[in-house]
Amino acid sequence: MAVHETTKDSQAPAARTPNRGLRWLRRHLVTLAGLATLGYLILPNLVVMVFSFNKPNGRFNYQWQHFSTDAWRDPCGVADLCGSLGLSLQLALWATVGATVLGTMIAFALARYRFRARSGVNTLIFLPMAMPEVVMAASLATLFLNMGIQFGFWTILIAHIMFCLSFVVTAVKARVMSMDPRLEQAAQDLYASPVQTFLRVTLPIAAPGIAAGALLSFALSFDDFIITNFNAGSTVTFPMFVWGSAQRGTPVQINVIGTAMFLVAVLCVLAGQLAGNRRKRSKRS
Amino acid sequence: MTKTATPQSSGGDVRLHGISKTYGSFTAVHPLDLTVPAGSFFALLGASGCGKTTTLRMIAGLEDPTTGTVELSGQDVTALPPYKRQVNTVFQNYALFPHLDIYENVAFGLRRRGIKSVKKQVEEMLDLVQLGPMARRKPQQLSGGQQQRVAVARALINHPQVLLLDEPLGALDLKLRRQMQLELKRIQTEVGITFVHVTHDQEEAMTMADTVAVMNGGRVEQLGAPADLYENPATTFVANFLGTSNLIEAEVVEAGGEELLLKAGDAKLRLPAARCSASARTGEKVLAGVRPEKVALKHGDDAGSITEGHNRLPGRIKDASFIGVSTQYVVEVPGLGGELAVYEQNIERDGRLVPGAGIVLHWSPAHTFGLDAAQDIQAGADLDEEAA
Numbered sequence: 001m002a003v004h005e006t007t008k009d010s011q012a013p014a015a016r017t018p019n020r021g022l023r024w025l026r027r028h029l030v031t032l033a034g035l036a037t038l039g040y041l042i043l044p045n046l047v048v049m050v051f052s053f054n055k056p057n058g059r060f061n062y063q064w065q066h067f068s069t070d071a072w073r074d075p076c077g078v079a080d081l082c083g084s085l086g087l088s089l090q091l092a093l094w095a096t097v098g099a100t101v102l103g104t105m106i107a108f109a110l111a112r113y114r115f116r117a118r119s120g121v122n123t124l125i126f127l128p129m130a131m132p133e134v135v136m137a138a139s140l141a142t143l144f145l146n147m148g149i150q151f152g153f154w155t156i157l158i159a160h161i162m163f164c165l166s167f168v169v170t171a172v173k174a175r176v177m178s179m180d181p182r183l184e185q186a187a188q189d190l191y192a193s194p195v196q197t198f199l200r201v202t203l204p205i206a207a208p209g210i211a212a213g214a215l216l217s218f219a220l221s222f223d224d225f226i227i228t229n230f231n232a233g234s235t236v237t238f239p240m241f242v243w244g245s246a247q248r249g250t251p252v253q254i255n256v257i258g259t260a261m262f263l264v265a266v267l268c269v270l271a272g273q274l275a276g277n278r279r280k281r282s283k284r285s
Numbered sequence: 286m287t288k289t290a291t292p293q294s295s296g297g298d299v300r301l302h303g304i305s306k307t308y309g310s311f312t313a314v315h316p317l318d319l320t321v322p323a324g325s326f327f328a329l330l331g332a333s334g335c336g337k338t339t340t341l342r343m344i345a346g347l348e349d350p351t352t353g354t355v356e357l358s359g360q361d362v363t364a365l366p367p368y369k370r371q372v373n374t375v376f377q378n379y380a381l382f383p384h385l386d387i388y389e390n391v392a393f394g395l396r397r398r399g400i401k402s403v404k405k406q407v408e409e410m411l412d413l414v415q416l417g418p419m420a421r422r423k424p425q426q427l428s429g430g431q432q433q434r435v436a437v438a439r440a441l442i443n444h445p446q447v448l449l450l451d452e453p454l455g456a457l458d459l460k461l462r463r464q465m466q467l468e469l470k471r472i473q474t475e476v477g478i479t480f481v482h483v484t485h486d487q488e489e490a491m492t493m494a495d496t497v498a499v500m501n502g503g504r505v506e507q508l509g510a511p512a513d514l515y516e517n518p519a520t521t522f523v524a525n526f527l528g529t530s531n532l533i534e535a536e537v538v539e540a541g542g543e544e545l546l547l548k549a550g551d552a553k554l555r556l557p558a559a560r561c562s563a564s565a566r567t568g569e570k571v572l573a574g575v576r577p578e579k580v581a582l583k584h585g586d587d588a589g590s591i592t593e594g595h596n597r598l599p600g601r602i603k604d605a606s607f608i609g610v611s612t613q614y615v616v617e618v619p620g621l622g623g624e625l626a627v628y629e630q631n632i633e634r635d636g637r638l639v640p641g642a643g644i645v646l647h648w649s650p651a652h653t654f655g656l657d658a659a660q661d662i663q664a665g666a667d668l669d670e671e672a673a
Contacts, residue, residue, distance in 0.1 A: 182380035185347050188367040189374045190394035190439065197368075200393075204384045 045262050052255035059249025071252035075260075078251040081241060085257060088222055088238035091153070095160035095221040100214045102161070103168025104206070110169070111176040125170075128163040136163065137230035144231060151233025159231050160221040167220065168213030175209025296479030297358030297371065297446030298323040299344060304353030306339050313339045315503045316352060321447070321496075323358070326473050326480045328494035330487060332526070332665075336503040337483045338377075341449050344481065345374050358446055368397075373440035374449040378456060379432050381424035387411070387435055388420040394443040410442045413472070430461045437469070441476065448473075450482040454489060466492050487527050491515070499523050501665065515576075519562050521656055524574055526665035531580070531625045533573045534658060537565045544650065547573055550620025554596045554653065561655030570658035577626040579652040582614060584635060585643040595647040600625070602642045607631075614638070616646060 025032075051061055055068035076082035109115075110122055128136060137159075144155050183205065187197040203210075225239040232240060242254055299321040306314040314336040321327040329337040342348035344355055346367035354363045362370050373394065381390050391410055395403045411417045414434035424432055433453060440448055453469070454462045470493045473480045484490050490497045491511035498508040499522070507519045518524035521532060535554060539546035545565050547554040554573050563571050575596075583591055591597060600618040612634070614627040627646060638644065 180378075180380060182376050182378070183382060185367070186374070186376055186380040186382070187393070187397075189345055189347070189372070190443065191368045191397040192393075193368055193397075196397055200397075201382060201384075205382075207384075 045259075048255050049259045049262070052252060052259045054252055054255075056252065059251075061250045061252050061255065071256045075253050075256045078245075078253045080236065081238075081251070081253055081257070084236045084238045084241035087153070087235065091156055091160060091237060092218050092222040094157055095164055096214050096217040098157070098161040099164035099168050099217045099221075100210060103165045103213055103217075104172050104210055106165070107169045107172035107176055107209075111173050125166050128166045129170075133163075133226045137227040140227065141230040151231055152235050155231045155233070156228050156235065156237070159227050160224060163224075163227065164217035164220055167216045168210075171213035171216065172206060172209040175206050179205055296324045296477055298479065299327075299447055299481065300356040300359075301340070301344070302354045302356070304340070304343060304350045304355060306336070306343060306348060307351045312503055314343075317505060319498065319505065319508075321479060321481055323479055324477050325495045326470065326482065326493055328482045328484060328490035328497045329500055330484055330490040330497050330526075331500035332485055335500040337500045338451055340500075341374075341451055341481060341483045344447070345372055345449050346370050347374075371446040372449060373443050373445040373447075374451060375433075375436045375440050375453045377452040379424075379436035379453075381432055381435055381439070383424055386421050386423055387416060387427070390424065390435055391439045391442055393439060398443075406442060410438045413441075414438045429456050429458075430465065433457060433465060434468075437472070441472070441478070444476075445478060447479045447481060450480060452483055452485070454484075454486075462486075462489070469493060491527070499526060501526075517560065517562075517654060518574070518656070520664070521572065521660045521662055522665035524654075524656065524665075525663070529577055529626055530574045531577060532656070532662050533575075533621060533623070533625075534662070535571055535573045537567050537569050537571060540565055540567050545571075545655070547571065549573060549598075550618070552596075552598050552620070554598075555594075555650035556653040556655050557651060560653065563655055563657035565655060572656040572658050572660075572662060574654045574656055575648055575652055577613070578611075578628040580625070580627045580646050580648045582616070582627050582629055582638060583645050583647065584637045585645060586637075588645045591645060591647045592649075594650065596650055596653060598625070598646045600644060600646055602638060602640050602644055605638065605640055612638075616644065618646070 051064070052071060053067050053069060054061055055065050055070060056063065057065055071077070106121070106125065110118065110125075140155075140159050140162075141151075144151060149155060179202075183201055184197050187201040188194070192200060223239055225243060228237050229240055229243075236244065238257070245251060245254065299319070301317055301319040303316045303318060304314065305312070305316040317340065319340075329340060331337045339348060343350045346355075346362070346365060346369075350363065354361055356362065357371060382393065385393070388407055388411070392403045392407045395406060408417065408420075411420055414437060416431060416434055416438070419427060419431065424435065427435065433456075436453065450469075454465050457465060466489055469480075469482075473493075482490070482494060491514075494511060496508065497511050497514055499506045499514065501522050507514055507523045509517075514523060515527055518527065518530065521530075524530035524532065533549045533554070535547035535549035537545055538548045538553075540558070543558055545556045545558050545561060547556055556571075556573055558565070561571060563569075565571050585599070588597075588599075598618050598621070600616040602614055603617045603624060604615040606613050609631070611628045611630055614629065616625045616627055618625055625646065
C-alpha cells in the first residue's frame with residue numbers, strides 16, 4: 001500500500017522511488033514477519049497482563065475499568081485459588097520426577113538393548129501422544145472406577161505421569177541414540193567402572209535430553225485440564241479452578257497468577273540465555 | 286617442545302596366545318599368537334576388515350576373545366574388564382568427552398583412580414603435547430590435530446604399560462599426518478611405553494614401527510622389521526600391499542646351487558636360493574619378484590653396456606609419468622603377459638626413453654625374491670590403492 005502511494009506522489013522525479021521502497025521491503029521482510037509472529041504469540045499474554053491491573057465492576061474481568069494493584073497485593077484473596085495452585089505445582093513436580101526417572105530408564109532400555117516386545121514398547125510409548133486426550137481421560141476414569149480406586153491426588157498423578165512419559169522417552173531416546181558408543185568405551189578404558197562411566201559420561205551427555213523431557217513434563221502436567229478433570233474426583237487443580245470460576249465470574253487474581261507464571265518462564269529463559277552467552281564468551285577468551 | 290619430567294614408566298610386553306574372535310559364523314580374527322616386546326613400537330597393518338582393530342580391542346578388553354588369552358607383563362588379563370587393565374587407548378576419531386574441557390578430559394583417568402592432586406601432572410602433559418593454553422576449551426573448539434594430541438595426552442598421563450592406537454592419524458590431512466607420525470615416535474622414545482598401533486597406511490606403519498605385523502583376512506601374514514618385510518616379503522599379499530612389486534611367473538630350470546636359474550618366457554632369470562621362500566625344485570613354478578625402484582632401464586641400442594650377470598628382460602615402454610624425484614615407467618614385456626613397473630631416479634634423463642621405445646630392463650639378481658606360485662598374484666594390490 002505504502003509503495004503505491006509513493007509512486008503516485010512522486011511519479012515525475014524518478015521511477016527509482018518505488019524500487020527503493022520495494023528494496024527496503026525485501027531487505028526487511030524476514031524481520032517484519034518475525035515481529036508479526038512474535039506479536040501474534042505475545043499479544044494474548046499482554047492482554048492477560050494488562051487485565052491483571054484492572055478493577056472490574058462486577059464479577060467478570062472482561063472490560064477495562066480502571067487501574068488498580070489490588071489483585072497483585074492480595075493474590076490469594078479468592079477462596080481456594082492458592083490451594084489449587086499449590087496442588088497443581090505439587091502435582092507437576094511429582095509428575096515430572098516420576099515421568100523423568102521412568103522415561104529416562106525406558107529410553108535407555110529402548111536405545112541400548114534388544115529384547116522381546118521392544119518394538120511393541122517403541123510403538124505403544126507414542127500412544128498417549130497420538131490418542132485424543134478426552135478418549136484417554138475417559139478410559140482412565142473407567143479403569144480407576146472398575147478397580148475401585150478413590151479419585152484424587154494419586155489418580156491425577158498416575159494419569160499425568162502416564163502422558164508425560166512418552167515425551168520424556170522421545171526426548172531422551174533421541175539423545176542416547178546419537179551418542180557415540182566409543183565415549184563410554186573410552187571412559188572404561190580410562191579406569192571408570194560401569195557406575196562411574198554412567199555417572200560421569202553417559203548421564204552428563206544425555207542431560208540436555210533429560211532436561212528437555214522434564215521441562216515438557218512440568219508444563220504439560222501443570223496446565224492439563226481434560227485428563228485431570230476426568231480423574232480428579234473432588235480435588236481441584238489450578239486449571240480446574242480457572243475453568244470452574246469462569247462459569248461464575250473471573251477474579252482478577254487468575255490474571256495475576258497467569259502473569260506471574262509467564263514472567264517466571266521468561267526469567268528462566270533469560271537466565272539460561274545469559275548463562276549460555278557467558279559460557280561462550282569465556283570460552284572465546 | 287619442553288623436556289618434561291615424565292617418569293620413565295617402563296612398558297610391559299603383550300602376549301597373545303591362540304586368541305580369536307568370531308561373530309556368529311564370521312571369523313574376524315583366526316587363532317593368533319603374537320608377542321609384542323616391552324618398550325617397542327609395534328604396528329598392526331592391514332586393509333579394513335582384516336581383524337587388526339578387533340585384535341587391538343581384545344588387548345584393551347573392549348572385546349572378549351572367543352578363544353585364547355591375553356597377557357600383559359606376564360599377567361593373564363583375559364578376564365579383566367577394561368577399567369582394570371593397565372592399558373590405554375587412543376581411539377579412532379579420538380572419542381574425547383564433549384561435555385568436559387581439555388583439562389578435565391586429560392585428568393579423567395587420574396581422577397577415576399582416586400588421585401586428588403592432578404594439576405601438576407595434567408599441566409605437564411598438556412605442555413608435552415603443546416596444548417597448555419587450550420586447557421579450558423571444549424574438544425569441539427579444537428582442530429583435528431589438536432584433538433588428536435589431547436587423545437594421546439589423555440591416554441599417556443596414566444602411564445599405561447601399553448598404549449593402543451587405533452588409526453589415530455586417519456582423520457588428519459597428509460601434511461599433519463606426517464608431522465604427527467614423527468611426534469608420536471618421539472613421544473614413544475621419550476616415555477618408553479609399549480605402543481601397539483593399528484593402521485591401514487603402510488607408509489605410516491613403516492615410518493613409525495620397530496616391528497610390523499601385516500594382517501589379512503583375520504590372520505598375520507608376516508611379521509618383522511619394516512625393512513625386512515619390504516625386502517623379503519613372504520607372500521604375494523605382503524609384496525603387493527607393502528609398496529609395489531613386480532611379480533613374474535617363472536619355472537625353475539636349475540636348482541641346487543646358491544642361485545636358482547629360472548625361465549620366464551624366453552628370458553633366463555637368476556634368484557638367490559636363500560631369498561626364495563617357496564620350495565623350488567627343478568620344474569616347479571615360482572613367482573620371481575623385484576621392487577620397481579631396483580630395476581634399471583636401458584635403451585635397446587645401449588643393451589651392450591649392461592653389467593654382466595644382471596637379470597635382463599627386453600620390453601617396450603608403454604607409459605611414462607614424470608613425478609619430480611623419479612619417473613615411473615610401465616613396461617610391456619612380450620612373452621610374460623604382464624606389465625612391469627620401473628621407478629627411475631631423475632639423475633641423467635635419457636631423452637630416448639619415451640613411450641614406444643624398445644628397452645631392456647635389468648637388475649642385480651641379489652634384488653630378486655622368490656614366492657610360492659600357488660597364490661593369488663594380485664593379492665593385496667588393489668587394497669593399497671583403496672587405503673591410500
